[in-house]
């Protein structure tokens with residue numbers, strides 16, 4: 447077993463927007479995915495990489511900086527969003543951060559539904575933390591198309607700097623890549639200067655080959671990030687799906703020189719799972735992607751477990767999970 451080292455330098459450049467390119471159907475149809483090979487490789491990932499204890503805190507802190515701290519509930523209130531934003535500003539107890547020399551650490555973004563965008567923007571004022579809005583009839587993406595476009599515009603006007611759109615799964619399931627491309631292109635345009643993350647809802651796409659093809663089409667149409675899931679499907683982020691999407695990102699970069707971000711989302715709640723994802727990114731895409739500009743976790747409860755692990759690192763003891771509630 448060998449150790450996976452984390453580069454200490456955190457790249458600070460903001461990633462340029464993905465301008466997209468014309469739909470290349472030959473390239474899309476060439477994309478395949480060998481399920482058994484992918485599942486074999488994914489099965490070797492957890493636990494294979496050892497992050498040395500001394501380096502673990504640095505990796506976990508990096509993970510915190512890449513969390514889109516999320517609340518997406520029907521009973522969200524301004525009070526809950528205020529607490530979430532306070533947590534995004536100071537994700538880990540001050541004494542723990544001080545002991546680790548990590549003062550100033552924040553999460554990557556706060557992610558909410560449209561109605562909570564304006565409150566989140568005001569609670570985060572001066573922090574530099576962007577607000578991400580889920581959009582386009584999230585999570586099913588089945589509202590009228592003109593309303594999905596209008597929803598993007600409303601969230602951008604309310605101050606969202608990042609828009610997480612959901613694609614129409616039926617375009618993938620029926621192999622209508624042109625329709626998927628046109629939809630994504632229109633969403634991208636409606637976002638204006640806001641960065642756009644394309645949620646593929648991979649748990650509803652049927653095959654890994656569909657995941658590979660949908661990833662490529664979304665990137666060709668100008669997605670700045672591709673994201674696995676809404677968190678509301680019955681299967682959300684998984685390692686096999688991540689491998690397929692990450693390799694599509696690598697292929698896209700090899701062919702175009704454009705770096706697309708990756709956001710696994712849904713069901714990632716343990717620090718050790720976060721470390722597995724980071725090791726996977728480092729191996730498949732390299733250190734450049736270990737930055738909030740190119741990698742995010744979509745997660746509502748991951749931060750609490752990471753904070754517990756960091757506290758253990760500093761004090762040698764675990765406190766109760768309830769002391770680290772994320773929101």
Ligand SMILES: O=C[C@H](O)COP(=O)(O)O
Nearest residue numbers: 677711712713744745746
């Ligand atoms: O995009 C983020 C997800 O909705 C969060 O999912 P989670 O609550 O399972 O962490």
